[in-house]
Amino acid sequence: MPQINIVVVGGGFAGVSAAKSLSKKLKKNSDVVITLIDRHPYHTYMTELHEVAGGRVEPSAIQYDLQRLFSRRKNVQLVTDNVTELDHQNKTVITENGQYAYDYLVLGMGGEANDYGTPGVKENGFTLWSWEDAVRIRRHIEDTVAAAARERDAEKRAAMLRFVVCGSGLTGIEMVGELIDWKPVLADKYHIDESEIELVVVEALPEILATIPRVSSNKVEKYLTKKKVRILKNAPVVNVAPDNVELKTDENLPTHTLIWAAGVKANTDTDEFGVEKARAGRLVANEFMEAKGLENVYVIGDLVYYEENGKPTPQIVQAAEQTGHTAAKNIAAAIQGGEKHPHESNYQGTLVSVGSTYGVAYLFDKIHLSGFFAILMKHIVNLKYFVDINSLYYLVQYIFHEFFHIKNKRNIFRGHLSRYGNVLWSVPLRVFYGSMWLVEGLKKAFGLLGAESWFGDYVALPFSWLQDPASGASEVVEETVAKPVFGLSYAYGEEPMMIFKEAPGWFESIMKIMIPNTEMALFFQKFMTYVEIAIALALIFGLFTWLTSAATIGLVISFALSGMFYWINIWFIFVAIALMNGSGRAFGLDYYVIPWIQKKAGSWWYGKEKSLY
Structure with a gap:
């Protein structure tokens, strides 16, 4: 059978979703080759662009290397290139550096x-729709505040410290939310008064966040007002100069920074692709995501224009993923045989973060959340995305950059989980704890210090079915635990109390299976x-300290359930938890071993990352 070529252009949410789904559905068909083409070797996590632009996370935090996402997908090949033309007659995708034949x-x-x-806007504004955009805004704001700190002219200084966001949709509000959080950090860093930094939201409509219920948008507006953000509604921008923004209301806003978040359109690179267009340059498709008038060509994500219930599919992540799945199902059906699958959207809600600690959410058309729980839900949804694309690596990286490696207390837990600490102070505890276990x-x-050796015929485990009644062990045990006194520290003259005097019934049942007789006990x-x-x-x-500390917790729990552990030693567990902070990285073998394992294991599992595929 001849090779079947499927070419997916675009490594965004929609493209990754489609390629992953196709790879899974067609993995048993060795004749299928899926080629994913993107101008970058990485997938940009678009829903966090504002966090990079607003200085919360590092730019690398939202770059997910395509090799790491598709390394175990043997039927997917990656190409880093820019598509310039589509030859529909010869079924060929033409890029700047090559050509790729396609069947689908x-x-x-x-x-x-x-x-x-x-x-x-193009000449003097800043858009927020790519990784490059986010980095450009971040650097500009940092540089502008630094320059303003040295500016002596009051008017110029005020204009430099006025940051205007045009558009109060999801992108605009999330961007201004990051600026709210970043404002005190910048003020402290450059030794200026925080009140000098002014944030302005400009909206052409009479309300902000027009796509979500009023009860949620009103909460956001109240929060922005509380944070001294100036909100100008019914005020379209009519001109953007290098140092001034002119509004239709005849008001001028002196500023060196206009962040444009007022709308989205289809990628203009598709202008010559020969596909019928609709509003905002989006490419028209039917309910199967098939491009109108073209055979075996599918359109997905923000690029597609398909009306459902009289409205076009929204340009949001949920729609991008779902249209990608629809296209994948129909291509698989065409190859394997089967019925076509019409697109059925299932949007589960909208989440909006307004900085790192506040947000609103509207879920399942009935649940309203705000504040901590809204932000928590957004993190949960983000983590679910990594589960959906089967990327444990980036799920862990997300947890690190959002919770453990965060700076300036800019996360949902206000920095309480930040792990930028010196583990040197854990070294004495680590060595002491290890020495205790060694003793x-x-x-x-060896039966040292008056103890009975566990290498002879002595059965130390206190389970009843292992004890010899003639040995008098039960009497010894009874005498040992006589008159126990509860305490978390030892007091002279007291007998310490065991956590469990005898094993719970359920645990004893397990032990009877694992250790049924004396020979197994020994x-x-x-x-x-x-x-x-x-x-x-x-x-x-200091070798594998995270794993060994976790193992000690397991040991302590098993000893306690066996009726062999005292309350005064419960500190064993809490020391083990404390040592899981990476204590082996200071004066320990983990300093050398863990990075080596990460490098070797990563290379074996994911392959070698490249700047070009």
Whole structure:
């Protein structure tokens, strides 16, 4: 059978969704080759552009290398190139550096900012629709505030410190929210009064956030007002100069920064692609995401114009992913045989962050959230995205850059989880804790310091079915735990209280299966002794400290459930948790071993990342 070529153009939400879905559906068909073409070697996490532009996370935090996303998909090949032309007659995608034949073509090149022909926006404004846009805004704001701090002219200084966001949709409000958070940080860094930095939102409509229910948008407006953001409604921008924004209301806003977030249109690179266009340059498709008038060509994401219930598909992430899935289903059906699948949207809600600690959410057409819970839900939705695209690596990276590596307390927990700390202070505790486990292991191994060796015929485990009634062990145990006194520290003259005097019934049932007789008990005791010594040495030398600390927690819990652990030693668990902070990275083998493993394992699992594919 001849090779079947599927070409997906665009590595955004829609393109990745379509390519992943096609790869999975067609993985058993060795004749299918899927080629994903994008001008970048990475996927940009567009929903966090404002976080980069507003200085919250580093630019690299929203770049997800395509190799890492598709490394285990053997039927997907990656190409870094810019598509310049489509030859529909010969079924060929022409790029700046090559040509790619296709049997099925998926166009998911996304959109770009729509300035509606407003004079001066292209020359003097800043759009927010790409990674490059976000980095450009970030650098400009930082440089502008730094220059303003040295400006002596009051009017010039005020204009430099006035930041105007045009458009109060999701992008505009999320951008101004980041500026709210960034304002005190910039003021402190450049030694200026925070009140000098003015934030302005300009909206052509009579309301902000017109696409969400009024109850939610009103909360956002109230929050912005509380944060001293100036909101100008019914005020379209008519001209943008290098140092001034002119409004239709005849008001002028002296500023060096206009961030344009007033609309989106189809990617203008598609102008010559030979597909019928609709409003905002979007390409017309039917209910199967098939481009109008073209065979085996599909349009998805922000690029597609398909009316559902009289309205075009919205240019949001949920729609991008769902149109990508629809196209993938229909291509798979065409190749494997089967019925076509009409597009059925299922939008589960809208989430808007207004900075790192406040937001609103409207879910399932009935649930309204605001504040902490809205932001928490947004993080959960973001994490779900990585589950959907099967990327554990970037799920972990998201957790790190949003919670543990955050600066200036700019996250939902206001910096309480930030892990930029010196683990040096954990080293003495790590060595002490490891030494304690070593002593306990050696006592069990050699019967030191008055202890009974676990390597002889002595059964130390207190389970009833392992005890010899003639040995009097039960009486010894009873005598040992007589008159126990609860305490979290040892007091002279008191007998410490065990956490469990005897194993709970459910745990005892498990142990009967694992350790049914004396022979197994003796083997288990030896094995546990080796484990304790291994854990001790790993902690002392700082090797795999996260795993070994987790293992000690498991040991303590099992000892406690076995009726062999005292309340006064419950601190074992909390020390182990404290040592999971990366304590082996200071004066420990983890300093060398973990980066080496990450490099080797990453290369084996994901392959080598490249600047061009």
